[in-house]
Amino acid sequence: MKIAVIPGDGIGLDVTAEAVKVIEAIGDRFGRRFELERLPYGADHYLETGVAMPPNGYRTLQKDFDAIFIGALGDPRIPDMRHARDILLGTRFELDLYVNYRPVKLLDARLCPLKGCCPTDVDFVVFRENTEGMYVGVGGRFKADTTNEVAIQEEINTYAGVHRIIKYAFEYASSAARRRLCMADKSNALQHGHALWQRVFQELAPQYPNVDASHLFIDALVMQLVKNPAQFEAIVTNNMFGDIITDLGAQLQGGLGMAASGNLHPGRTSMFEPVHGSAPKHAGKNVANPIGAILSAALMLDYLGLTSEAVAVEQAVAEVVRSGKGPVDIDGTLGTRETGDAIVSALRMPAAAG
Numbered sequence: 433m434k435i436a437v438i439p440g441d442g443i444g445l446d447v448t449a450e451a452v453k454v455i456e457a458i459g460d461r462f463g464r465r466f467e468l469e470r471l472p473y474g475a476d477h478y479l480e481t482g483v484a485m486p487p488n489g490y491r492t493l494q495k496d497f498d499a500i501f502i503g504a505l506g507d508p509r510i511p512d513m514r515h516a517r518d519i520l521l522g523t524r525f526e527l528d529l530y531v532n533y534r535p536v537k538l539l540d541a542r543l544c545p546l547k548g549c550c551p552t553d554v555d556f557v558v559f560r561e562n563t564e565g566m567y568v569g570v571g572g573r574f575k576a577d578t579t580n581e582v583a584i585q586e587e588i589n590t591y592a593g594v595h596r597i598i599k600y601a602f603e604y605a606s607s608a609a610r611r612r613l614c615m616a617d618k619s620n621a622l623q624h625g626h627a628l629w630q631r632v633f634q635e636l637a638p639q640y641p642n643v644d645a646s647h648l649f650i651d652a653l654v655m656q657l658v659k660n661p662a663q664f665e666a667i668v669t670n671n672m673f674g675d676i677i678t679d680l681g682a683q684l685q686g687g688l689g690m691a692a693s694g695n696l697h698p699g700r701t702s703m704f705e706p707v708h709g710s711a712p713k714h715a716g717k718n719v720a721n722p723i724g725a726i727l728s729a730a731l732m733l734d735y736l737g738l739t740s741e742a743v744a745v746e747q748a749v750a751e752v753v754r755s756g757k758g759p760v761d762i763d764g765t766l767g768t769r770e771t772g773d774a775i776v777s778a779l780r781m782p783a784a785a786g
């Protein structure tokens with residue numbers, strides 16, 4: 433299997449090195465060969481060459497690889513994230529990866545900032561629409577950089593786009609153990625765009641009688657996520673809201689370093705990345721938590737049909753986290769590399785119970 437690896441910027445490089453280590457260890461344990469091709473796209477490459485993504489870059493990613501792994505993008509030298517728009521958002525848009533799948537799963541009670549919360553209370557998935565909404569770049573600036581500036585950023589919601597993400601969420605809910613599906617929008621204020629979310633959700637719900645479909649306005653949803661996360665099993669929402677609530681979800685799991693994601697188009701080459709960014713202040717210091725990246729690699733293995741391999745990674749991560757070992761952001765003492773090593777040894781010698 434051929435995997436494109438784009439470490440990107442900042443801690444993206446640190447955490448990707450550990451995810452690669454884990455993928456290679458999985459290859460050894462299960463007798464599989466993964467062909468990992470490192471691609472240099474990121475801030476340094478962009479500043480050196482002026483090219484964020486080469487011509488044909490997306491086509492190559494789609495045609496020549498079975499999956500794509502990205503570390504993180506973002507560099508203080510490029511404050512408007514031009515390069516990341518091409519590399520990260522470009523990959524999502526050009527490969528039409530319309531499902532941003534972000535599981536939120538607490539592995540150990542000590543990591544949750546909510547009082548008395550245990551792993552069974554925080555275990556849900558978010559389906560974030562990933563190809564439209566506020567992210568389409570439609571808009572412009574008039575009289576830019578003057579005191580009369582007018583800045584317009586449009587939110588695009590299409591029937592086809594809203595329909596396919598909500599349908600995906602319903603299909604998941606009706607076939608998985610998570611039968612409760614909550615759709616979140618802001619249709620009380622955004623009466624055009626979000627009325628479409630309401631319409632499509634109401635259109636699809638009757639087709640899935642075994643799904644417990646509900647709706648919350650996004651502001652109420654974030655309140656409920658903090659008040660009682662146990663009520664949620666699956667959430668579907670738009671691009672921007674999904675971005676925001678999954679940082680909140682990350683913290684429920686112990687922090688941004690713990691959260692994984694898959695950018696999917698069923699049946700096509702898809703992309704996997706931790707939820708966090710490049711955290712420049714931690715870059716290259718062997719302090720970043722690689723677990724979100726490693727769990728993203730597990731999502732990738734699962735997507736590639738390697739279920740036992742994915743489960744083995746998840747079990748190794750859970751074992752390390754529950755033993756109290758791990759990086760400093762989850763109150764451990766290990767560095768990035770040592771955390772990767774601990775997970776690799778848990779993989780090689782799974783605990784008897786695992």
Ligand code: NAD
Pocket residue numbers: 443447503504505506507508513520688689690705706707708709710711712713714719720721722724761
């Ligand atoms: P960030 O996720 O990079 O970091 C926020 C804070 O969370 C960090 O300062 C750190 O304290 C903590 N953190 C994040 N990941 C961690 C990890 N693996 N281990 C330990 N602690 C971790 O968000 P930011 O500071 O808002 O953004 C920094 C840059 O990253 C910006 O350029 C932003 O645009 C970009 N960004 C990229 C992505 C992506 O590539 N998918 C996602 C979010 C932000």
Ligand code: IPM
Pocket residue numbers: 516520521675707709
């Ligand atoms: C994420 C990030 C990106 C997003 C940024 C870096 C454009 O925050 O993947 O969650 O908003 O999608």
Ligand code: MN
Pocket residue numbers: 675676679707
């Ligand atoms: Mn984000």
